[in-house]
Amino acid sequence: MEGWMHGLIEFVRQNQVWAAPIVLLLAFGESLAFISLLLPAWGALVAIGALVGASGISFWPVLIAGAVGAALGDWLSYWFGFKYKDHVAQIWPLSKFPELLPRGEAFVKKWGVPSIYIGRFFGPLRASVPLAAGIFEMPYWRFQVANFTSAFIWSGALLMFGDGLSMTVEWLWKLK
Numbered sequence: 253m254e255g256w257m258h259g260l261i262e263f264v265r266q267n268q269v270w271a272a273p274i275v276l277l278l279a280f281g282e283s284l285a286f287i288s289l290l291l292p293a294w295g296a297l298v299a300i301g302a303l304v305g306a307s308g309i310s311f312w313p314v315l316i317a318g319a320v321g322a323a324l325g326d327w328l329s330y331w332f333g334f335k336y337k338d339h340v341a342q343i344w345p346l347s348k349f350p351e352l353l354p355r356g357e358a359f360v361k362k363w364g365v366p367s368i369y370i371g372r373f374f375g376p377l378r379a380s381v382p383l384a385a386g387i388f389e390m391p392y393w394r395f396q397v398a399n400f401t402s403a404f405i406w407s408g409a410l411l412m413f414g415d416g417l418s419m420t421v422e423w424l425w426k427l428k
Contacts, residue, residue, distance in 0.1 A: 257295060257296045257299070260274065260296055261296065261299045261300065261303065264300055264303055264309075265303055265307060268303075268307060268308075268309045271300060271303070271304070271309045271313075271314050271317075272313040272314050272316075272317035273317065274300070275297060275300055275314050275317045275318045275321065275407075276317035276318065276320055276321035277321060278293040278296050278297055278300075278318075278321065279293070279297065279317070279318040279319070279320075279321030279322040279325065279403075279407060280321035280322070280324055280325040281293055281321075281325065282294055282297070282321075282322065282325065282378070283321070283322040283323075283324075283325030283326045283329070283372075283378060283379075283382075283403070284325035284326075284328060284329055284379070285328075285329035285332060285333070285346075285379045285380065285382065285383040286343070286344075286345055286346065286379070287325075292375065294375075294410060297318060297407075297410045297411065298410050298411075298413055300314065300411070301314075301410055301411035301412065301413060304411060311411065314411060315404070315407050315408055315411055316407075317407075318403075318406075318407030318408075318410065318411060319400070319403040319404040319406075319407040319408075320403070321407075322372070322403035322406055322407055323399050323400045323403035325382075326368075326372075326382040326399045326403065327382075327396065327399060329379070329382035329383045329386065330382045330383070330385055330386035330390075330395055330399070331386060332383065332386065333382070333383040333384065333385065333386025333387040334386035334387070334389065335386075337386070337387040337388075340353065340383060340387060341353050352379070352380045353380060353383070353384060353387070355377070355380065356371075356377065356380030356381050356383060356384030357384045357387070357388060359371065359377060359380075359381060359384070360381060360384045360385050360388055360390065361388065364390075365390070365394050365395075365397075365398045366398075367381055367385070368381060368382070368385065368395060368398035368399055368402055369398060369401075369402040369405070372402040372403070372405070372406045373406060373409075382395070382399070
């Protein structure tokens, strides 16, 4: 798993014009139910954030790409849950993780719209909360407003965390 990430980060370092499209795809996969359980991409997003600070890649296009990718992944998960609500639990890989949907359901029912913001920042919840919101028919526009705003916050947090790590390492290197 780490090998593909190192290769991808090296590709972005050498081909900076691809940073935003790659971030969009990584964020989409990281936020899409089913895929995010198999291929966690948040580490690559943080690493690309470090490249943004260290290499001069423009921050805003990468931030927007990450937010759009994350929001589209959650939107598709919501739609899938809404459309296939009765059959979702039997679909692989959720059939291998039967505890995820009940946890997502309890979380959405307890927290409502704030569950979208909170769930965005927690691995397994990131995949199951939008799916559960669709299954249990959270109002569409409430979901979408929370989805897009939380996606911008999440994307910015990951990229700035990577950028902050990059600056800290650079500062420590200069102290040597």
